[in-house]
Amino acid sequence: MDWITAPLVCAIIFGCIYKVVELFVHKRERLILINKLTEISNVDFKGISLYSSGNKFTALRIGWLLLGVGCGFLFGFLINMMATYGQYAMDFDKAWRYHSVVGGIVYVACICICGGIGLLLSYRAERNAEQPKEKKADEFQV
DSSP states (O other), X not given: OHHHHHHHHHHHHHHHHHXXXXXXXXXXXXXXXXXXXXXXXXXXXXXXXXXXXXXXXXXXXXXXXXXXXXXXXXXXXXXXXXXXXXXXXXXXXXXXXXXXXXXXXHHHHHHHHHHHHHHHHHHHHHHHHHSOOOOSGGGGOO
């Protein structure tokens, strides 16, 4: 785990600096928009929502992604255990070599595949939710 600490610390520091800069930039943008709104007096703002970001399905996306990542960890663990201790049950040297070389690749591959499947399922669920429901009563009219 020592190899990941330096990139992780750099990513955390970069992310914090980015968020602070983004906070000040968005504050300045909001102030400019407020000044522009005071100048405009005859515009109808009834259809504009100032509080929604337009992402109705963010929780669904995150949920499906986390479900996919969890399934990826589970599948990676099962594949790794079956390959490591099933084939090389008596030879622990070969089992350790396989586990250290191929085990990480199996985990990353399973996590990426299942996370992608989770995102595809969330996309499918969003599309089904956005499509208008057709009335079945129209089919039976004579």
